[in-house]
Each structure stands twice: as structure tokens, then as C-alpha cells.
Amino acid sequence: MTIARAPADSTQQMRATDGLSLEHVSLRYADGTHALDDVSLEVRPGELVTVVGPSGCGKTTLLNIAAGLLQASGGRLRRAGGSVGYVFQDATLLPWRTVRRNVELLCELERIPKDERRRRAVAALERVGLCGFEEKYPRTLSGGMRMRVSLARSLTLAPRVFLFDEPFAALDEITREDLNDELLALFAHERFAALFITHSISEAVFLSSRVLVLSSRPGRVVADVAVPFAYPRAPELRFEPAFTALRRTVSSALTEGHA
Amino acid sequence: MSAAAPGPRRRPATQSAEGLPLPHASVCARLRAVLAVAVPPLLVFVAFIVAWLLGSEVLLSPSKRFLLPPPQDVVSVGLLDAGNASEIFGGLWLTAKAAMLGFALSIVIGMSVAIAMAQASWIERSIFPYAVVLQTIPILALVPLVGFTLGYDFTSRVLVVVLIALFPVITNTLFGLLSVDRGLHDLFTLHDATRWGRLTKLQLPAALPAIFVGLRIAAGASVIGAVVGDFFFTQGQPGIGVLINLYSAQLQSERLYAAVIVAALLGIVVFVAVGLLNRLTVGRWHTDTRAR
Numbered sequence: 001m002t003i004a005r006a007p008a009d010s011t012q013q014m015r016a017t018d019g020l021s022l023e024h025v026s027l028r029y030a031d032g033t034h035a036l037d038d039v040s041l042e043v044r045p046g047e048l049v050t051v052v053g054p055s056g057c058g059k060t061t062l063l064n065i066a067a068g069l070l071q072a073s074g075g076r077l078r079r080a081g082g083s084v085g086y087v088f089q090d091a092t093l094l095p096w097r098t099v100r101r102n103v104e105l106l107c108e109l110e111r112i113p114k115d116e117r118r119r120r121a122v123a124a125l126e127r128v129g130l131c132g133f134e135e136k137y138p139r140t141l142s143g144g145m146r147m148r149v150s151l152a153r154s155l156t157l158a159p160r161v162f163l164f165d166e167p168f169a170a171l172d173e174i175t176r177e178d179l180n181d182e183l184l185a186l187f188a189h190e191r192f193a194a195l196f197i198t199h200s201i202s203e204a205v206f207l208s209s210r211v212l213v214l215s216s217r218p219g220r221v222v223a224d225v226a227v228p229f230a231y232p233r234a235p236e237l238r239f240e241p242a243f244t245a246l247r248r249t250v251s252s253a254l255t256e257g258h259a
Numbered sequence: 260m261s262a263a264a265p266g267p268r269r270r271p272a273t274q275s276a277e278g279l280p281l282p283h284a285s286v287c288a289r290l291r292a293v294l295a296v297a298v299p300p301l302l303v304f305v306a307f308i309v310a311w312l313l314g315s316e317v318l319l320s321p322s323k324r325f326l327l328p329p330p331q332d333v334v335s336v337g338l339l340d341a342g343n344a345s346e347i348f349g350g351l352w353l354t355a356k357a358a359m360l361g362f363a364l365s366i367v368i369g370m371s372v373a374i375a376m377a378q379a380s381w382i383e384r385s386i387f388p389y390a391v392v393l394q395t396i397p398i399l400a401l402v403p404l405v406g407f408t409l410g411y412d413f414t415s416r417v418l419v420v421v422l423i424a425l426f427p428v429i430t431n432t433l434f435g436l437l438s439v440d441r442g443l444h445d446l447f448t449l450h451d452a453t454r455w456g457r458l459t460k461l462q463l464p465a466a467l468p469a470i471f472v473g474l475r476i477a478a479g480a481s482v483i484g485a486v487v488g489d490f491f492f493t494q495g496q497p498g499i500g501v502l503i504n505l506y507s508a509q510l511q512s513e514r515l516y517a518a519v520i521v522a523a524l525l526g527i528v529v530f531v532a533v534g535l536l537n538r539l540t541v542g543r544w545h546t547d548t549r550a551r
């Protein structure tokens with residue numbers, strides 16, 4: 001099974017289901033814990049939507065539902081076909097595999113032939129700037145490099161929908177901003193639909209076309225803030241007054257939702 | 260994975276820790292590291308031999324010296340005398356065969372059982388109590404039963420080894436299989452990994468360090484099991500345990516000591532071999548988190 005990459009210009013005209021949509025999704029656990037309450041959101045191809053919210057508000061739960069790892073107790077999930085790219089909080093690399101073999105893993109699970117697998121792995125590593133590290137073991141890499149390997153791994157299946165679960169939360173600010181810039185470059189190139197969880201408001205505003213603010217448990221969408229800056233975004237954007245103003249908007253929505 | 264590549268822990272010989280080209284310093288450092296590992300146990304060994312020598316030659320009167328013959332006599336009579344040596348090493352070989360065969364069976368059976376238990380918790384719940392029973396009944400109480408039922412030959416010795424070595428393989432393998440990181444499991448779930456793919460590409464490799472802990476314990480236990488089996492099952496060619504019994508009954512103390520030492524060496528060789536295998540397979544990627 002090979003997944004053909006759609007030509008870049010056709011992705012612009014795709015219908016809503018070519019991205020990701022959640023309609024009135026809620027989750028109540030058997031023990032009565034109400035984790036999510038009537039969450040609706042839509043991410044179209046070429047859109048990067050971030051979700052911010054207080055810790056424990058069900059951000060990761062929301063992502064797990066979007067990925068299909070968790071069954072919602074109510075509502076509808078619609079997602080583009082093919083595999084979904086999921087980037088975890090940790091790099092989740094297999095320590096016994098070299099970088100290249102780690103990047104090949106998903107293709108292996110999807111039974112893609114060896115030559116093709118290797119070709120895609122090398123190409124993906126090149127895109128995240130890790131040429132020359134193919135035969136290293138994960139433990140010899142820094143946290144930022146491991147995260148790049150993790151990104152490269154998810155790129156190999158060219159998913160139409162990407163889910164990010166606070167992927168850069170454990171990294172220092174400089175590395176995180178580097179990776180933010182790089183992620184935007186990848187995004188500009190691929191135009192996938194991305195749902196990105198973070199607890200950094202700055203990261204949220206810098207990356208996304210829209211910021212959704214969740215309330216504390218049970219999680220509800222309390223604000224949907226459009227970010228008007230055009231892609232590609234230069235790193236200097238972080239210092240512009242308009243950027244700071246938007247950060248403030250998101251921050252106050254977060255405080256209100258928390259109260 | 261090329262065989263010529265240096266191990267990941269070792270730096271290239273042309274670089275010091277700071278990355279400066281100081282080949283001489285690094286050779287010295289490595290030599291010092293080897294000495295630091297080798298010297299302390301060597302000193303203990305020398306001290307042990309000296310204590311043995313003194314105990315035998317000074318503390319014991321000549322009439323009682325047979326209780327603790329001096330080390331040189333143990334070596335010359337027990338190990339260098341061709342007739343004695345061939346008897347002792349012949350016995351050792353037989354015992355080693357029982358230990359190795361039993362160990363191999365324990366690995367195969369133990370890992371299969373653990374893999375089955377890791378597939379579903381109901382399988383684990385059904386089998387685990389019996390694994391614990393196997394471990395808690397005193398094996399010595401079972402040994403006569405084994406002989407009574409299966410006869411007093413090689414098969415019974417192997418079975419005793421399996422009875423004693425199986426439990427550590429099962430528990431450690433199971434522990435390893437069940438401690439795989441949750442995120443990695445999610446990753447495999449997302450990409451519809453088959454049970455087989457999950458087992459071979461994720462759980463078994465992840466469990467290898469724990470499996471080796473079990474194998475080390477089982478390796479030592481196998482040798483014990485084989486010697487214990489010898490004590491009870493004296494039919495056929497004598498194993499090292501049979502010889503130890505015989506020599507002690509005949510007050511042949513040099514040969515007795517030589518036989519005991521040789522049996523101990525078997526245990527050490529097996530233990531070291533498993534450790535080496537561990538280093539070759541897991542050492543490349545697994546680091547213990549001990550502070551250095």
C-alpha cells in the first residue's frame with residue numbers, strides 16, 4: 001500500500017472532511033469524571049490550529065480522540081483518509097534502533113517495501129536537518145535532535161492530518177523556537193491539517209492560524225482566536241506589537257476560562 | 260550495523276574526552292581503567308589463597324591436614340594428575356551438558372510462557388499462581404519424586420535444572436514485556452500493528468535487558484540444579500556432583516576440593532557467558548542509570 005502525495009495546489013480545494021473535524025464531542029469516563037464537554041472544532045488542510053488550556057483540561061484526551069486512540073462517549077469524528085501523523089510529548093523512539101531504522105518504523109508497520117522505506121527515511125531526515133546522523137543511536141542525541149527524528153518518522157507516511165501533543169514542551173526555549181521555525185517551514189511545504197496542543201501561548205500564536213482556548217475540566221472551547229499573520233512567518237514576528245497583543249488576548253481568554 | 264564500527268561507549272583512540280588529539284593519554288587512561296577493574300578482585304584472590312595456605316600449613320597439624328589440603332596439593336593431585344583430571348573433567352562435562360540443556364529448555368519454555376501471559380491478563384492470572392508454586396515448593400523435595408517417576412538418569416537431571424531455572428526466566432521476561440512505554444504502544448496502535456509486529460518490533464526488544472537479568476539468575480541456578488541432580492541421580496556415568504559425594508565419602512580431600520572448584524568454575528563460566536551475550540546484544544543501546 002503506497003500513499004500518493006496529492007499535488008500541492010489541489011489540497012487547497014479539498015472538502016472539509018479532507019482535514020479533521022470534531023462535532024459535539026464529549027467524554028465522560030465510567031467513574032463519572034467529565035473530561036470533555038461538547039467540543040466542536042474543524043481543521044482544514046493548510047490550517048494549523050493550536051489548543052491551549054490549563055493543565056488537566058483534557059487537551060491530550062482531545063488529541064487521543066482525534067487520533068482514534070480513545071473512543072468519545074458522544075459526538076462525531078471525521079478525518080481525512082490515510083494514516084494520521086502523531087507527534088508525542090516524548091520523542092518515543094526505539095532505543096535499540098538507529099535513527100534511520102527508527103524513521104523507517106512506520107513504513108515497516110504499514111508494510112512498505114524496504115527500498116522505498118529507506119528512500120523515504122533518508123528524505124525525511126534530510127528535511128529535518130539530520131543528514132549524517134542515520135546510524136546513530138537515540139541515546140547519543142540531544143532532546144531537540146530526538147524530537148526531529150520523531151518528526152521525520154511521522155513525515156515518512158505523508159499524512160494529511162497531523163496531531164501534535166506538546167511535542168516541544170520538554171525542550172529549552174531556544175531549541176523550541178528553532179523547531180517552531182522548522183515546523184512552519186514543513187507546514188508551508190506540506191499544507192497538512194494540523195492540530196497542535198501546547199501550553200505555551202507564545203508557541204500557539206506563532207505557529208497557528210487559529211488558537212482554541214479550552215476551559216478547565218470539563219474541557220469546553222471558550223474562545224476561538226484567529227491569528228491573521230500570513231505564512232511563512234519570520235522568527236522576528238515574535239517581537240512585533242501585534243503579536244504581543246494577540247498573546248494578551250489568548251492569555252485573558254485562558255484566565256476567564258479558568259475562572 | 261557494521262562489525263568494524265567501534266562500540267559506542269569507546270571514543271576513537273585519537274580523541275581525549277575534550278576532543279583533543281591525545282592518543283597517548285587515551286591509551287594510558289584505558290589501561291588505568293582496566294587495572295582499576297582487575298586489581299581489586301585479584302588482591303582479594305591472593306589474600307584468599309594466602310589465608311588458605313596459612314590455614315592448612317600452620318593452623319592444622321599434619322594429622323588433620325586432610326581437612327583442608329594446601330592449594331598446591333589440590334592443584335597437583337586433583338587437577339594435574341592425568342587420571343584424576345580426566346575423571347573430574349569427564350564428570351564436569353556430563354553435569355555441564357545437563358545444566359546447558361536444562362538452561363536452554365528453561366529459556367524456550369520460560370519465554371514462551373511469559374509471551375503467552377503478556378498477551379492477555381486472563382492467561383497471566385491462570386498461569387502465574389503455578390509459576391509461583393513452582394518457585395516456592397522446595398526443589399529438593401521434588402527431586403526424589405522426579406527420580407521415582409522418571410528414573411535416575413540424564414533426563415531427570417535435566418528436568419531438575421528446568422524446575423529450578425524456569426521461574427526467573429518467566430518472571431523477568433514477563434516484567435520486561437509488560438513495562439514497555441505507553442507512548443510506544445500508542446504509536447504501534449495508531450499504525451495498526453499486528454500482535455506479532457508489536458511483539459517482535461516492540462515488546463521483545465524492549466524486554467531484552469530484563470530478560471537478561473532473568474537469564475543470569477537462571478544460568479547460575481542451572482548449574483546448581485545440575486549438581487543437585489547429580490547428588491540424587493547416580494545412575495549411569497557419574498557427574499561432578501556424584502564425584503564430590505564419592506570423594507568426600509572416601510576422604511580424598513585433594514580431589515574433593517578440586518572437584519568443588521571445578522564445579523564453581525562451571526557456574527562462573529556460564530554466568531560470564533550470559534553477561535557477554537548481554538553486552539553484545541543490549542549493551543549497544545541500553546545504559547543503566549547508575550551514577551558514574
